[in-house]
Amino acid sequence: MYFFILILFFLSGFSSLIYQIIWLKKLHLIFGVTTPSIVATLIAFMSGLSFGSFIFGKYSSKFKKPFLTYGIMEGVIGIYAFFINYFFQIADKVFIFSYNHLSNSPFFSDFFRFLISFIILFLPTFLMGGTFPLIIQGVEKLNSTFGKKTGTLYGINTLGAFFGVFSTTFFLIPKFGFKTTNYFAILINFFIFFSSFFILKEISLKTETEKFYETKYKKYFLMIIFFMGFTSFGYEVLWNRVLILHTGSNVYAYGLVLCNILIGIGLGSFVYSIFHKKIKNPLKTLGWVELLLAFYSLFQIYLFLNFTDILIAFASLPWKSAISQVFYSLFFGTSTLLFIPTFLMGLSFPLTIKIFAKEKENPGNVAGKVYGINTFGCISGTFFTGIFLIPKIGTTKTFFLMIFINLLLSFLILENKKEKLIPFILFFPLIGLFFIFPSEKIFLSAGIYKEEKNKVFAFKEDITGAVIGIEKKDGLSLEINGINVAGTSPDLFLIQKLQGHIPLLFSKNPKNVLHIGLGSGGTLYTVSKYGAEKIYVAEISPAIIDISSKYFTFVNHNVFQD
Template identity: 25%
Template sequence: MNSNRFLFLIAFIVGVSVMAMEITASRILAPHFGTSIFVWTNIIGVVMMSLSLGYWLSGKLVDKNPRLELLLKIILGAGLLFLVVPFLSNNLIDMISENILFFDSGVTILFVGSFLSAFILFGFPMFLLGITSPFLIKLYSVNNKEHEGETSGTIFAISTLGSIFGTFLPSLVLIPFIGTKFTIYLFSCILIFLGVAGVFSLKNKFLFLIIPFICFFSLNPSISTNASTVIEKESIYQFINVTSYDNRKYYISYNEGRGTQSILDKDNFLTGQYYDYASLLPLMKDSGTPEYLLVGLAGGTIVNALDKIYGKDINVTAVEIDKDVIEISNNLLNLENSSLNVVNMDGRMFLKFNKKKYDFIYIDVYINEMYVPWTFSTSEFWKIVKNSLKEDGVVGINLFSGGENTDFLKIFSNTIAKEFGHTYGLWPIKNGSYNYAVFASNESINFDKMKQKKEYKVLSDQIDYFLNNYIDINYSEDIKVFTDDWCPVEFLTDKTIFN
């Protein structure tokens, strides 16, 4: 192969690998720390810091020893270090997490834990890959001394083109089909095979080439599992884990599993948890055969209860962004019935382009276990919800908070109260629970009517608790509201969880 073309190939492969490893780093950390802005900040920060140190050292190293063989050995080292990440990640991250619990702030625990994990697992191999660009420029310019500017531009262009491929390929193809660990394994092998060319001895080349095959047969594709796991899957959006201890009751959780997204009990459609209160909405006003929109299907706990309680007397549309979650829910619950329509779409996008008016809308959307997406928290979002609701319709949302006096809960409920004339809170949804609910309508709601509907006595406990504990929420100009421009829900949620 022409030496310049080989240098271009190196630049492209390194560019692909840098971005591919950065994307997969988020998936390695997600089951333990989630994918909040703090985690992504640390991943990007570690990568940029490592690359910059590599650039700096390479500038010094290449002037003293500008040999292609040395560059290939550096790439080989990066490949070997990446290769051990899938084997070390779980135990290493658990050890880090256990040893930083002395911090008083939960945000600090999350930030420090994810930073140390990203740095130890990905920092040094990224540093080695950072050495390659100045090395390639120096090697290429040996035969092109009169065009050093063109040389630098060409190398960086090819490397950046590789990074573009490395951004889309893992996200859209590799991770959904072969998983995170095998994606890391694949790119590690590519770097190893490329780097082996810099090893002189044929015997040593064979040794380095056999290592990936040994690792392949030792690799466990699981990212985080336990004895009770019955389904484990990586979707485009998250790591999904379904556990059961008796094959009758199933728990669905995402990523690090600090929260439970759904409880599916084959013997009882009511869970005794916050999900049950979504079934109260149809009792809050008379509406014939109501149209009920659920944003956030998850495991189907809420739609299952609605079907068992109201049957064909209600039409339910459930919106869920993750098609793998829909598939799992359908397998566990067999969700297909004539009154249920499941839509695979982002909830805010669905509401934005929706032309239909609903009697009831309930929002139960979470990312990373306990975070309401910021896009579902803002004043602009609640205007969109209002446009999809009938004039006397009722909307409800489930929130996670460490207490009723948190900044998160105050600002969130105030944001809703700004858009709706009548807003109510259930603090908390259940005694001892960290789940809180906000209900709102354009018109006043006579909740006492719920008590009169004797045919729904299965909900009598939930009705009694609601009537005895709900409060009125009035909009206050002294309290901030979330907007599309300012909405630090992740920071405020972390603050309430840990403090």
């Protein structure tokens, strides 16, 4: 029976990630794919997970048949998913109306994106979050030893999520499209519902007791759990920020990164379940996990600096085809970076549940609290890293800040004074690296810059990406996330002029002009010569504006001052 429960929980993770990919893509079609839009929709999705886990965990003991309740929740998710396209259509109309008639300020737009996403996604994500503590409540009571199966359950659900991401990204959507893929996930929900209703509904629970681990830090542990989630998703934002220069910004590259993250987390949880009985001091183990995570994250910066060589090494292996060469070199190259830190993150989650557990407390309540607080930390890590930290201090310094938090957590968790000395000593060189390590170095190590070895004359990060100005043999080049947006080479210079001349030559006495994408400002200067009363420029990157106004005045002739 336990094996059958594992299969159902695997399918839960599988269907949940199918929904996450499809629904967030649908919302991005409505709101756009700017960084604030992506962050707003992702936070809305994860907020439901956090609330659901916390609430269902708190009341998990009230459900006498948690497996049947779990199945009903999956069925409700499936029913909601069947009608969700109608909600997306309503959301599209509501967002357009709000933008045109209420306010089009950036703050209001971002808030409304979050609010609409939250309203649409709350019910299904709330139920998704609630499935974890209910399954923990049922399985742990059946197996009588709290914590023994937690790692296995979390791992199997995470591996289901991995297969959901992999199959959706590389097979289901390309082959069948969004609508059919959504129906496929709905069938999985109904399979879980009927299986729970006809097979698991009669299972009754028994109450067992065991010896729990006691620690004087237990009352502070919610804070520790929060910051563990904060750093885990903070790292994920940073990884994607840097890897985009190596893998590109397409959906397949992002899918590869997410697959690697889920594999590491899932296997880490499985390893915990295997060695559960041998872990006599889970608090000490967690302290060392956080310390090792800090060590490897520091080493990871070195790997990023040499990531181009790592990709070349994997690509030089005898693959059967060019497609295999690209796919596997990116997959295994990314695994080199991400497997160990995500494996450690996978270990840490069941460890925190074991430490946080209190005698006679319901397993579902413990799992719900830990999962809910950890997910809230993940939400905060995504928001503050992507919206505040990176634009203010840059990607590299944010990396060092996350490592600092890992060291601080290790210092707080470890009880032995000699062991505490290790993270304490590491604080000082880390502070030095924070101030002296060049911010642009981690980006300029990408192959597109490393091979050409051109002179960099400008570097600035903002919320949209890393903007780099490069002096090449045929002129200057302005690039964001490795993609050229402007330049002064003869062909680019001519194109930018023609982009302004051609449309306006066919317009009689234009009064209002909309120019999308500033670039170097050459097109804008051309447009300004036609006597339009107003020229509106739409540019999502503040760094592009700053660099263009400073280094490309010979192209735009300070048209910004007009």
